[in-house]
Amino acid sequence: MDDIQPPGRLATLTDVAREAGVGESTVSRVLRNHGSYSKRAGERVAEAVARLGYVPNRLAGSLAGQGASARLVGVVIPSLANVVFPDLLRGLTSALDAEGIPCVIGVSDYDPDREEALVAALLSWRPAALLLTGLEHNPGTVALAKAGGVRVVEMIDTDGEGIDAVVGFSNQAVGAASARHLVARGYRRIGYLGHDLAVDLRAGKRLAGFEVALSEAGLALQAKEIRPGPSSPASGRAGLEALLARHPDLDAVYFSNDDMALGGYFACLAAGLAVPGRLALFGFNGLDFAAAMPQPLSTVRTPRLEIGRQAAACLAGEGPKTIDLGFKLIEGATA
Amino acid sequence: MDDIQPPGRLATLTDVAREAGVGESTVSRVLRNHGSYSKRAGERVAEAVARLGYVPNRLAGSLAGQGASARLVGVVIPSLANVVFPDLLRGLTSALDAEGIPCVIGVSDYDPDREEALVAALLSWRPAALLLTGLEHNPGTVALAKAGGVRVVEMIDTDGEGIDAVVGFSNQAVGAASARHLVARGYRRIGYLGHDLAVDLRAGKRLAGFEVALSEAGLALQAKEIRPGPSSPASGRAGLEALLARHPDLDAVYFSNDDMALGGYFACLAAGLAVPGRLALFGFNGLDFAAAMPQPLSTVRTPRLEIGRQAAACLAGEGPKTIDLGFKLIEGATA
DNA sequence: TCGCCTTTTGGCAGCGCTGCCAATCCGGTT
DNA sequence: AACCGGATTGGCAGCGCTGCCAAAAGGCGA
Numbered sequence: 153m154d155d156i157q158p159p160g161r162l163a164t165l166t167d168v169a170r171e172a173g174v175g176e177s178t179v180s181r182v183l184r185n186h187g188s189y190s191k192r193a194g195e196r197v198a199e200a201v202a203r204l205g206y207v208p209n210r211l212a213g214s215l216a217g218q219g220a221s222a223r224l225v226g227v228v229i230p231s232l233a234n235v236v237f238p239d240l241l242r243g244l245t246s247a248l249d250a251e252g253i254p255c256v257i258g259v260s261d262y263d264p265d266r267e268e269a270l271v272a273a274l275l276s277w278r279p280a281a282l283l284l285t286g287l288e289h290n291p292g293t294v295a296l297a298k299a300g301g302v303r304v305v306e307m308i309d310t311d312g313e314g315i316d317a318v319v320g321f322s323n324q325a326v327g328a329a330s331a332r333h334l335v336a337r338g339y340r341r342i343g344y345l346g347h348d349l350a351v352d353l354r355a356g357k358r359l360a361g362f363e364v365a366l367s368e369a370g371l372a373l374q375a376k377e378i379r380p381g382p383s384s385p386a387s388g389r390a391g392l393e394a395l396l397a398r399h400p401d402l403d404a405v406y407f408s409n410d411d412m413a414l415g416g417y418f419a420c421l422a423a424g425l426a427v428p429g430r431l432a433l434f435g436f437n438g439l440d441f442a443a444a445m446p447q448p449l450s451t452v453r454t455p456r457l458e459i460g461r462q463a464a465a466c467l468a469g470e471g472p473k474t475i476d477l478g479f480k481l482i483e484g485a486t487a
Numbered sequence: 488m489d490d491i492q493p494p495g496r497l498a499t500l501t502d503v504a505r506e507a508g509v510g511e512s513t514v515s516r517v518l519r520n521h522g523s524y525s526k527r528a529g530e531r532v533a534e535a536v537a538r539l540g541y542v543p544n545r546l547a548g549s550l551a552g553q554g555a556s557a558r559l560v561g562v563v564i565p566s567l568a569n570v571v572f573p574d575l576l577r578g579l580t581s582a583l584d585a586e587g588i589p590c591v592i593g594v595s596d597y598d599p600d601r602e603e604a605l606v607a608a609l610l611s612w613r614p615a616a617l618l619l620t621g622l623e624h625n626p627g628t629v630a631l632a633k634a635g636g637v638r639v640v641e642m643i644d645t646d647g648e649g650i651d652a653v654v655g656f657s658n659q660a661v662g663a664a665s666a667r668h669l670v671a672r673g674y675r676r677i678g679y680l681g682h683d684l685a686v687d688l689r690a691g692k693r694l695a696g697f698e699v700a701l702s703e704a705g706l707a708l709q710a711k712e713i714r715p716g717p718s719s720p721a722s723g724r725a726g727l728e729a730l731l732a733r734h735p736d737l738d739a740v741y742f743s744n745d746d747m748a749l750g751g752y753f754a755c756l757a758a759g760l761a762v763p764g765r766l767a768l769f770g771f772n773g774l775d776f777a778a779a780m781p782q783p784l785s786t787v788r789t790p791r792l793e794i795g796r797q798a799a800a801c802l803a804g805e806g807p808k809t810i811d812l813g814f815k816l817i818e819g820a821t822a
Numbered sequence: 823t824c825g826c827c828t829t830t831t832g833g834c835a836g837c838g839c840t841g842c843c844a845a846t847c848c849g850g851t852t
Numbered sequence: 853a854a855c856c857g858g859a860t861t862g863g864c865a866g867c868g869c870t871g872c873c874a875a876a877a878g879g880c881g882a
Contacts (some may be wrong), residue, residue, distance in 0.1 A: 162636055164838055175862035180840060188859060205634045210611040211557060212838035215546045215867050222546060224591070224612075232580070238573040245567070245594045252608060256559070256589045259580045273587060276545040277559075299540045301497055385776040415779050421756075422781040441720035441776075444750050446757040499868055510832035515870060522871095523829060547868035550837050 163204040172200035183208060214278065221302070225467065226274030227255045227283045230262040230352075233382055234411075235439060236456055237285070240307060243460020244283070253280070260285075262351040268293040275300045281467040287312040288353050305463045310476050311357050318474040319463045323354045326452050326479050327361030330406055330434055333450070333481060335369045339404035339432055342366065343375035345391045345416065346408030347383040355408040358436065362406055375399040383408055388415020393423075396431075404432035404487060410439040410451055417445065417486065432487035442484070450484030498539040507535035518543060549613065556637065560802065561609030562590045562618045565597040565687075568717055569746075570774060571791055572620070575642060578795020579618070588615070595620075597686040603628040610635045616802040622647040623688050640798045645811050646692050653809040654798045658689045661787050661814050662696030665741055665769055668785070668816060670704045674739035674767055677701065678710035680726045680751065681743030682718040690743040693771065697741055710734040718743055723750020728758075731766075739767035739822060745774040745786055752780065752821065767822035777819070785819030 165183075169176045174193055181187040182197040200206070214222040225248065229237040245255060256277060258270030268290045274282065275296060281303040287310075289297075297304045297315055304316040311324050334342055349356040363373055377395040379387045388411060396402065396419075407413035413435030420427050427433055427447060435442065438453025455477040462475055500518075504511045509528055516522040517532040535541070549557040560583065564572040580590060591612060593605030603625045609617065610631060616638040624632075632639045632650055639651040646659050669677055684691040698708055712730040714722045723746060731737065731754075742748035748770030755762050762768055762782060770777065773788025790812040797810055 162634075165840095166838075169862095176838095176864095177840080177842095177862060178860085181861090184840090186840095188861095190860065193860080205630070207607060207610045207631070207635065209550075209555070209613060209838055211546050211550045211555070211613055212867090213840070215544075215550055215869090216838075216840040217867085218841080220544070220546070220867060232573040232577040235570070235573075238567040238570075241592075242567040242594070245592070249594065249605075254591045254593055254605075254608060254612075256591050257576075257580070258589055259577070259584065270584075270589075272542060273589060275542045277589075278544060278546055295540070296542070299497075300542065385779040389779045411776075414776060418776075418779050418781050441746075441749060441753075444720040444724045444753050446753050500870095501868075504832095511834095511868095512832060512870080512872095513830080516831090519870090523831095525830060528830080544868055547837090548870070550839090551868075551870040552837085553871080555837060 162209075163206040165206075165208070167204055168197065168200045168206050171204055172196040221278045221280050223253050224256055224277055224279045225253060225281045225283060226258070226271075226277065226279040228258045228260055228267055228270050228274065229285050230260050230267075231382065232259055234409075236308075236437060236454075239456035240285075240460045240463075243457035243462075244464050245460075246457075247461045247464030264288070264290045264293070268296065271296050271300075275302070281305065283307060283463055284315075285309075286354060287314055287318070289315075303467055303469075305466050307459050307463050309354050309357070310474060314472065314474065316472055317463075317466045317469065319459050319466055319477065320475075321454060321459075321477050321479050322361075323357035324361030324364075326436065326454075327358035327363075328365035329479075329481055330358070330436070330452060331362040331365035332369070333483075334404050334406065334432065334434060334487060335366070335371065337432070337487060339487070340371060341374045341399075341401055341403045342371065343377065343395055343399055343402040343405045344373055344408075345377045345379070345388065345395055345405050345412055347379050347381060347387060347412065349378060349408075352383075352408070358408070359406075374402060383411045385411050385415035385418065388412035389419045389422075390415070392416040392419040396423075402431065404428070404434065406434050408436065410435040410437045410442050410449060413449055413451065413486075414441065414445075417449070427486050434487040438480070438482055442482070445486075447485035448482070450487035451482050453480045453482050455479065497544075498541040500541075500543070502539055503532065503535045503541050506539055507531040556613045556615050558588050559591055559612055559614045560588060560616045560618060561593070561606075561612065561614040563593045563595055563602055563605050563609070564620050565595050565602075566717065567594055569744075571643075571772060571789075574791035575620075575795045575798075578792035578797075579799050580795075581792075582796045582799030599623070599625045599628070603631065606631050606635075610637070613637075616640065618642060618798055619650075620644075621689060622649055622653070638802055638804075640801050642794050642798050644689050644692070645809055649807065649809065651807055652798075652801045652804065654794050654801055654812065655810075656789060656794075656812050656814050657696075658692035659696030659699075661771065661789075662693035662698075663700035664814075664816055665693070665771070665787060666697045666700035666704070668818075669739050669741065669767065669769060669822060670701070670706065672767070672822060674822070675706060676709045676734075676736055676738045677706070678712070678730055678734055678737040678740045679708055679743075680712045680714070680723065680730055680740050680747055682714050682722060682747065683716060684713060684743075687718075687743070693743070694741075709737060718746045720746050720750035720753065723747035724754045724757075725750070727751040727754040731758075737766065739763075739769065741769050743771065745770040745772045745777050745784060748784055748786065748821075749776065749780075752784070762821050769822040773815070773817055777817070780821075782820035783817070785822035786817050788815040788817055790814065
């Protein structure tokens, strides 16, 4: 622990070997607990490590090791502003920490070109695996990922073809289930309120599934309000007010997610509209606050943590694989 | 782009040099745009790179380079469940992406021992800098960080001594300002509702500042309810119900953060308590939903993104430095 | 055409570690 | 005392790249 380094230079494995009076290979074997070594050697190395405050250099280790890939995984997510993605990371890190594998993250801001650049940047660290969000990528991204020679896991969305492994649920099915729920409850004049679909493709898939199920019931969406920018309660509140101003006769609104729905709920409270008597609200994600509302929000709970965990478990595997973790419709009291 | 690699082996800089008919050093210079090279050499290298689908190996690059530190930063945060930390990461990555520096993250779960382990693990990647949360760490963590020879930036909290650079705001001052606001508004029977303080030390500092300011006004906290586990709207709702059951005479409640306050607000709505007439609510963080509530939440807005950005800016700097980014009291309509 | 200076270039050591291989050690046999 | 097999050990090449240096190539005025 004492700082007896020659200033400016960190201890190396060679220093440890000298200090412990053993060979480099022995130190390496002891530190990785790989191969056989005597108890005595183990002790001397441990002492020397403590004395020098040695921290192994994994850059060198990974470079020298078999396959030259690092015990790191690269993760590209579109945003950190939407709780969904931190939740995903949460599941991931909880599973990966157990193995001592850290995540290197990149945030694409929903921009496919940025995603491609991030994938290239992350691959340059020779990660053991690459985790992407969604199934839609630039051709260049796919080419890079395939050529990179790493396991690729795509998270969240199962509606389409994956590069390698896919872990998530069907957004179309979520939309369809949501629509069927509203129809079964007797709602007929249904509107949609969402954030930018061109950007959040999965929200678009949900809406597509929603409309299909609606038309199967002989209904059609009465109104659609798309707000620019990311989803948020503020956007949901303003959006619902705008939607109702244009279509006061709606009896239910399907939101692109719970954040938007919370804003919608606030708009109803502020305007004194009875929920769900005057207007029913239906969300998506099953965030924490949904259950704490005076009337629990009707929504669909997605297995976000579990997706992260399963994605981590997938890294070990081989070959293409799709894991559909499903979702759970929460009846709630707003629809 | 075509996949003409000898199977299983990724192209190396030497391959590119051969393909382009130039020396390795020239390729290196071209790729890093460092040193001088002819236009012709630049073109030939660019072509070879494209032809081979070459992705540089930064493990090797960092190992060979000066100082042998990687263009990576290590980040340790206590949690991903609380929006605050993703926001911090958001600020960080937005600033760092511009420089092409990715973050390697570790999540400590508010456990100092885990934090220490993560710091050791991250240092083994020889990051250019280390970003920690808060000022309280194990002695071992501090020793590692100091010996690691990297710039250390501690984020969020400025109430205490930092290792190197510190970027954040004073949690004590936040608590004091919150108390003064409630006192000025005429509230006298004030309670506190928080999540686990032993774990979230910064919430504890806010409460300490709050109580000091209260006593300076000749008042004292009437009741304190601490809920185990992390903060959440559900915990806030259950907590407020418990608190009011024990102390029905409170006229204001200070919450450990906005999530808890939102739960409290829902509890009031459900119980038909007028806010702030019957009970005033005061939060912390200034999250997005606070402004969208029918009555905007009275809270304190913290510069989370800015902390991340400034922390990134700090990495370049030298020597100890403390940046207090302050906070903003949002009057709102709930207190 | 020649010499001189600047730009451009390639060779090669070495970053810190791991994997391989051959050397050494130890305990029990013959 | 010589021998044997397994456990333990150290030396060293090499992972892919960068930094340094000396060599080669141009440019230009005399």
